Amino acid sequence: MASLNEEYPPEFSDERSLALVSDIIDWQINHGSLLKHMDPETRFPDDSPQCYPVGITIFPTLFPREHFDRACELQTIYNELYCAMAEDERWIFEAIRDLIPVDPLAAALWGIHEEVKKVGYRQRVSVGIFRSDYMLDGPGVEFPLRPGENFAGSLKQVEFNTFSCAGATHANKAVDMHRYFARTNAYDPGDDRLINVALAALPHNNTIASLSACLAAAHDAYQPRKGQVATETAVLFVVQPNNFNIADERPLEYALWNHDPPIPAYRVDYPNDFLQYTTLTESRVLLFHPPWLGSKCVEISVAYMRAGYEAHEYDTTGREARLRIELSMAIKCPSLLAHICTFKKVQCALTTPGALEHFISPAKAALIRSTFVSMYPLDDSEVGSHARHLATDPELSQNYILKPSLEGGGHNIFGEDIPGFLAAIPQSQWSAYILMERIRSPSVFNVLLSSSGLDSGGVISELGIFGTCLWRDGTEERPCEMLQNSVGGWSFKTKHEEVNEMSVVKGYGCFDTPLLF
């Protein structure tokens, strides 16, 4: 009996492939699976605003069901872990102490934290929309597997994102699309093969519903002061100006307005418009009153951050804006300390012996640790010294990635490039980086469709699991109280096996759906 791996994806004639591509593009245009075109010079929309389909795979990509399920199961433990971390200021400070002098973003955020502490945080509840990213690790494994053979590798975490996690909407639409084409027999090879059974069981994904439900729960948890000044309470999306990725953010706003009862949701550009159109009352209620709402003054229940993840956003204006958010009564998505937990340096600290057990039970810690690869600081410690040796050796460095504490892809240094890169920067800067073991995913065949055309060949995928949670700071005894803790769906992104980066919106990969086997 043939295995699914051997017969998937089906081989189509050129004519059939082109027809499918045309159908896919039309589906994307009709369902907002798009990016907004921004002029590359100004990053402003053209006079005639245009958009184009976001990168997507033609076929769903094979992924072992066991590891998909495992990643989902781990998410509520990861949520619990990161909420507990976010309430442990001392532990976080120890983790990033060396980073602050060399990383402007860490310095800015910690500075704002200290500023807020002088008067005290005003809101005890926080909300988290997290995403834990994984890849399959199986250096020796080759697809297709032989009949009866199981995938022998393991699931390893690439990074944990606590701030401004993107891709949820695109992922939701990708699976909707692949499911549509599966239902309409567009992938059907024409006989009764395993493919059809597998395609009929594409996993469900409701990220738009679950992320908006999480924001709605936070909105409900907020105790409005309205009646004093404001006549309405609303969720505020704090966004980057001239955003080309509005198709990822906007559907969450629409979902809140479509909530029963409707939850008002507005958006504001960070930091300038935010500073101009908000004020803090004496009791630190955050009021929003932009000219486009006429005479209306809105009390902000939840500040949902989709901006402020890059160092350059923290000039004087940016700091002032973020400070106002953090000082306010509004529930933050996420809290400032939860934001800092997204730093690689913090995640590196988490791999040290006993760190996980500081926050969660030994049983849970063991489950989480099984997803870790080796991570090292490049500092003066014994571990750091070992790491420096690995990183500066042309041979040994090939198994590692050098990562700064920045969000998203595009900043990492891979393998053989590491020694040269480190040699070119002052040693005092080295502590801004961590060294992480490379994950070696087995490649499978697929066809990628992006604005640069069609590209078929070996691909590897990254599975992101969204976590949604609501927590309250606690006491010395029980520092963090989970109010809600859920799996919020997933994203699945696939890139050519020879490309190091993974960032669909930057053109390095495609949204995808796992075909579980």
Next chain:
Amino acid sequence: MASLNEEYPPEFSDERSLALVSDIIDWQINHGSLLKHMDPETRFPDDSPQCYPVGITIFPTLFPREHFDRACELQTIYNELYCAMAEDERWIFEAIRDLIPVDPLAAALWGIHEEVKKVGYRQRVSVGIFRSDYMLDGPGVEFPLRPGENFAGSLKQVEFNTFSCAGATHANKAVDMHRYFARTNAYDPGDDRLINVALAALPHNNTIASLSACLAAAHDAYQPRKGQVATETAVLFVVQPNNFNIADERPLEYALWNHDPPIPAYRVDYPNDFLQYTTLTESRVLLFHPPWLGSKCVEISVAYMRAGYEAHEYDTTGREARLRIELSMAIKCPSLLAHICTFKKVQCALTTPGALEHFISPAKAALIRSTFVSMYPLDDSEVGSHARHLATDPELSQNYILKPSLEGGGHNIFGEDIPGFLAAIPQSQWSAYILMERIRSPSVFNVLLSSSGLDSGGVISELGIFGTCLWRDGTEERPCEMLQNSVGGWSFKTKHEEVNEMSVVKGYGCFDTPLLF
């Protein structure tokens, strides 16, 4: 007390207007309210397929409720009328007899009809997706109306479309969009004014659901022969190649697949791909077997025509393709004779005394006739002679439009241009045209948003009412049996008052929603 007319639309600051425009564009991108960008030279999609928002009004446009309701009420009578006309071959032939020698499309269609008649039509049931277009006629009326004053004008028909009626999906999305902005208070002037009450009552429009339900009903009415060759029965969308308006067509396909139970829907380019990928069985079952469906062979229940409305589509290949459709067992949307009823010449014949009463009751005929303006043929009859006088006089012609029998806008000659136009063509060609009284709509204020930017000023609107129906040919006594007869929703298009044409996809207007008063 102020009237709604006086205070609408609200005057917004530049800042508020720009914020609203940005929100509108994002909404359109997220909801497929788009056109596909085609290279103007080749009309093929660019390498990187792009799309842009379809023209839309910033605010819903004022329209008198009485006339909106009236137009909806008339639609089932119009459906009945046109189905009856479509079953009266002799009457249609009389109406277009003079057109055939001068109009290649009329000649092609009638030729195909005669060809089919030799062996006989094989399907007795037909389906219609019609659209009756109206404008307000009120030459002396000026908006805003004074408080307490009612709109004194009347509702006049611009044309009746029986073939390949477009705009249903865009219209559905336009009202969804305006309703979204009304719900989210984007139009709220900030105090308790009539505007908010009116906006809360924007009329509902479910054209996607009703048009797809009509196709589904036709599919159900078809008696499949499957089991012999085909394993599946499906609706076939017969479309133009390289179509930039896929966002108007595709959602109907998606709706059929989402129907419970799913109704397979495929599309094929007319005429080349159609000819290549279909065959007629001996019993004239229409089979569809394109390479992209693998080894599958599909029996076509309904041929939904979204191509074949232009004369150039009837070269040898085009004629052969249409002939195959008409010969087949498939239910046609619409039948060939119903297609011919879309000709202005036919609609002109309908305005002659007694013509309506030939098809419908005197009471219904009176209702329909009240929507007619004067229409004249330019032939040798007494009426034609009068029309030639009107059309060639520089003064008198100003109140008329010269219309060929072609579908859609872009071919009409307006007012003072008529005498010169007629003088430049041979008199033998004149009978291809009809002369129609101009409708003078009162203008109202609105802001139009299209790919060429923002344009505010006086605008006039065209209301299209969709009719969906299913009918069977009958006996001499009762030539047409209505199986279904419904109002299928509406479209509402608005253009600058100084622009003559109305064609949103060609850039002459915007989709809109009526704000009823």
